[in-house]
Amino acid sequence: MHPFMDTDRFLSQRLICVAVIDRADDAVPLAEALLAGGLNAIEVTFRTAGAADAIARIRRALPDAVVGAGTLLTADQVKQAVAAGAQFGVSPGLSEAVSRAAHDHRLPLFPGVVTPTEVMRALDLGWKHLKFFPAETFGGVNALKALAGPFGHTGVKFIPTGGISAANLPAYLALPQVAAVGGSWMAERKLVAEKSWGKITALTAEAMKVISLAKV
Numbered sequence: 622m623h624p625f626m627d628t629d630r631f632l633s634q635r636l637i638c639v640a641v642i643d644r645a646d647d648a649v650p651l652a653e654a655l656l657a658g659g660l661n662a663i664e665v666t667f668r669t670a671g672a673a674d675a676i677a678r679i680r681r682a683l684p685d686a687v688v689g690a691g692t693l694l695t696a697d698q699v700k701q702a703v704a705a706g707a708q709f710g711v712s713p714g715l716s717e718a719v720s721r722a723a724h725d726h727r728l729p730l731f732p733g734v735v736t737p738t739e740v741m742r743a744l745d746l747g748w749k750h751l752k753f754f755p756a757e758t759f760g761g762v763n764a765l766k767a768l769a770g771p772f773g774h775t776g777v778k779f780i781p782t783g784g785i786s787a788a789n790l791p792a793y794l795a796l797p798q799v800a801a802v803g804g805s806w807m808a809e810r811k812l813v814a815e816k817s818w819g820k821i822t823a824l825t826a827e828a829m830k831v832i833s834l835a836k837v
């Protein structure tokens with residue numbers, strides 16, 4: 622495990638909000654809405670031009686937030702994310718270039734995997750916290766149970782993301798190999814664009830309640 626992989630800090634709440642922010646002005650109010658609902662971890666996806674600016678703004682304004690950069694597809698995006706102050710990175714897949722850049726910049730990375738071969742590649746590249754994406758499409762809870770067989774003893778942990786909501790969250794959190802769950806349901810792009818901060822806080826609080834009741 623890398624000394625810079627302070628996963629307890631990033632994943633202790635067992636939930637990461639995956640956000641698509643179209644206007645950087647919405648970044649701080651969104652992170653405030655999540656914090657008001659009890660969640661500190663937000664992944665700002667590099668799918669919009671203002672992603673790096675959004676990360677920088679949240680970092681400056683809200684020291685209690687833990688801010689990651691998501692949808693990292695290139696080494697250059699890793700560099701931009703680190704420059705903006707991202708505390709962790711997430712990628713939908715397993716790219717050697719992204720992995721190398723993350724190591725070079727000491728950015729904790731959660732690369733995306735689905736198959737046993739990809740899990741082995743990720744372990745070879747030095748990563749143990751892996752995004753399982755798209756979780757529901759690729760077998761969900763049953764697939765994660767099967768992967769625990771050959772990989773349980775390696776210490777690998779998964780962050781299933783894709784198709785998760787408050788309804789199926791408990792089934793994922795019940796698995797010991799699941800470190801945390803990622804999802805956009807509490808802050809969908811439309812809710813952010815509409816500045817529905819109260820609704821986002823309510824959905825976040827509901828998710829946090831589900832997590833507090835989940836048996837681990």
Ligand code: 3PG
Nearest residue numbers: 782783784785804805806
């Ligand atoms: C992601 O961007 O990581 C996933 O698309 C989030 O999946 P969800 O929107 O189904 O939560």
